[in-house]
Amino acid sequence: MEIKPNPNHRVYLATLQKMTSEQRLAKAFELSAMTKELFLIGLQKRFSSKSEEEIKTIYLERIAKCYNRNY
Numbered sequence: 001m002e003i004k005p006n007p008n009h010r011v012y013l014a015t016l017q018k019m020t021s022e023q024r025l026a027k028a029f030e031l032s033a034m035t036k037e038l039f040l041i042g043l044q045k046r047f048s049s050k051s052e053e054e055i056k057t058i059y060l061e062r063i064a065k066c067y068n069r070n071y
Contacts, residue, residue, distance in 0.1 A: 036063070039059070039062075039063075040055075040059055043055050043058055043059055043062075
């Protein structure tokens with residue numbers, strides 16, 4: 001069941017198909033880095049009273065929880 005229409009999905013898929021493997025991998029790395037940066041900014045806002053070192057520790061602990069250990 002689709003709740004809302006997604007008219008750009010076909011354009012997105014077509015764009016992905018036109019990209020080379022290297023371009024898709026570079027885009028994945030770019031999106032991953034951007035996500036981590038946004039996560040760190042969110043932690044800084046949430047824990048504004050903590051030092052940069054404490055925020056970095058929280059960041060690293062939470063990122064470590066995200067790794068898939070099934071390999």
